[in-house]
Amino acid sequence: xxxxxxxxAITGAxxxxxxxxxxxxxxxGARLALVDFRTDALDELQAALALPEGDxxxxxxxxxxxxxxxxxxxxxxxHFGGLDVLVNNAGxxxxxxxxKFKSGQRQSRMSLEAWNAVIAxxxxxxxxxxxxxxxxxxxxxxxxxxxxxxxxxxxxNMGQSNYSASKAGVDAMxxxxxxxxxxxxxxxxxxxxxxxGTELVRSMKPEALAKMxxxxxxxxxxxxxxxxxxxxxxxxxxxxxGRNIEIDGGLRL
Ligand SMILES: NC(=O)c1ccc[n+]([C@@H]2O[C@H](COP(=O)([O-])OP(=O)(O)OC[C@H]3O[C@@H](n4cnc5c(N)ncnc54)[C@H](O)[C@@H]3O)[C@@H](O)[C@H]2O)c1
Numbered sequence: 507x508x509x510x511x512x513x514x515a516i517t518g519a520x521x522x523x524x525x526x527x528x529x530x531x532x533x534x535g536a537r538l539a540l541v542d543f544r545t546d547a548l549d550e551l552q553a554a555l556a557l558p559e560g561d562x563x564x565x566x567x568x569x570x571x572x573x574x575x576x577x578x579x580x581x582x583x584x585h586f587g588g589l590d591v592l593v594n595n596a597g598x599x600x601x602x603x604x605x606k607f608k609s610g611q612r613q614s615r616m617s618l619e620a621w622n623a624v625i626a627x628x629x630x631x632x633x634x635x636x637x638x639x640x641x642x643x644x645x646x647x648x649x650x651x652x653x654x655x656x657x658x659x660x661x662x663n664m665g666q667s668n669y670s671a672s673k674a675g676v677d678a679m680x681x682x683x684x685x686x687x688x689x690x691x692x693x694x695x696x697x698x699x700x701x702x703g704t705e706l707v708r709s710m711k712p713e714a715l716a717k718m719x720x721x722x723x724x725x726x727x728x729x730x731x732x733x734x735x736x737x738x739x740x741x742x743x744x745x746x747x748g749r750n751i752e753i754d755g756g757l758r759l
């Protein structure tokens with residue numbers, strides 16, 4: 507797929523990784539639909555990108571809300587006259603241990619609210635946006651590409667039962683889609699980042715950050731642009747389908 511002129515929708519575009527993807531793709535002539543529920547972050551990104559009005563559409567949307575998602579993807583398709591790529595990037599964490607016991611007494615447990623919140627955004631959100639985007643792509647008949655952002659935590663990580671389950675679900679769902687959607691010429695792939703230097707990670711205490719880096723064979727956390735670079739690769743290589751690419755410096759959970 508050619509990047510110049512391609513229409514790319516990015517959910518969670520206002521965040522660290524989404525904004526890096528937008529920056530890299532804008533620099534290569536892509537036309538962007540930026541989706542997030544934080545309007546301040548969208549405004550900031552749009553100003554930084556400084557793309558011509560017709561080449562950049564920013565829309566507030568909760569990816570876990572079916573009505574909002576269907577409307578936004580219809581609007582994106584109408585605005586640009588199609589949709590070539592969706593990056594399902596919006597995601598949240600609500601970390602907690604499943605159970606904490608001390609002296610035979612339960613101290614805490616992961617709440618159902620924390621479970622539901624993460625599943626709603628990370629799994630249902632990907633399902634809803636993927637379904638809406640694939641419908642627009644299939645209708646236009648020009649094929650397309652869906653990239654779902656999972657995580658190395660999909661293998662299971664302490665304190666992240668909800669997050670790990672959501673990301674493992676994204677992984678399996680993506681394989682199903684890669685088999686179902688290829689008949690419409692739509693490829694589906696997954697990127698699983700390891701620890702990437704978004705603001706949250708960078709604002710960690712230096713000792714904690716150093717401990718984390720010591721676990722990574724590459725000896726450092728990744729850069730957001732290294733994830734954006736993988737999005738670019740998946741756009742350019744039309745033979746990659748149904749695969750999960752781990753960008754983690756060799757870290758395995
Ligand atoms: N940063 C990392 O180290 C890392 C590692 C592995 C996986 N990931 C995954 O990469 C993706 C992006 O992560 P990030 O580090 O940039 O996070 P981030 O918190 O910086 O950005 C996430 C964005 O998603 C948006 N969002 C959250 N809920 C939403 C909803 N319901 N509807 C619409 N938008 C919503 C937020 O407003 C935010 O702008 C996530 O899916 C995350 O799980 C990140």
